[in-house]
Amino acid sequence: xxxxxxxxxxxxxxxxxxxxxxxxxxxxxxxxxxxxxxxxxxxxxxxxxxxxxxxxxxxxxxxxxxxxxxxxxxxxxxxxxxxxxxxxxxxxxxxxxxxxxxxxxxxxxxxxxx
Numbered sequence: 001x002x003x004x005x006x007x008x009x010x011x012x013x014x015x016x017x018x019x020x021x022x023x024x025x026x027x028x029x030x031x032x033x034x035x036x037x038x039x040x041x042x043x044x045x046x047x048x049x050x051x052x053x054x055x056x057x058x059x060x061x062x063x064x065x066x067x068x069x070x071x072x073x074x075x076x077x078x079x080x081x082x083x084x085x086x087x088x089x090x091x092x093x094x095x096x097x098x099x100x101x102x103x104x105x106x107x108x109x110x111x112x113x114x
Contacts, residue, residue: 025057
């Protein structure tokens with residue numbers, strides 16, 4: 001079962017986030033258009049600009065996914081307690097034990113001690 005989960009996580013790394021892909025693709029296409037206007041690009045086909053921008057955007061998006069996966073801290077493992085142990089531990093935290101001392105009571109002429 002863990003192999004299946006790891007396989008799905010590996011596949012998810014290579015599926016681009018469409019928001020990031022759209023933003024980065026648009027940025028690369030704008031850079032390509034500016035370079036073409038300045039005469040910095042070689043004479044290639046008219047369709048090379050969007051394809052190049054999309055390919056670079058996909059590579060950057062996959063790199064962002066991999067870095068995000070590597071930088072995310074792992075989840076701590078939690079050991080399960082039984083219901084009564086959990087409730088007693090929670091009660092002990094909320095209401096710590098108090099040292100109760102008996103007090104003497106004086107009523108009129110009578111004195112009562114505990």
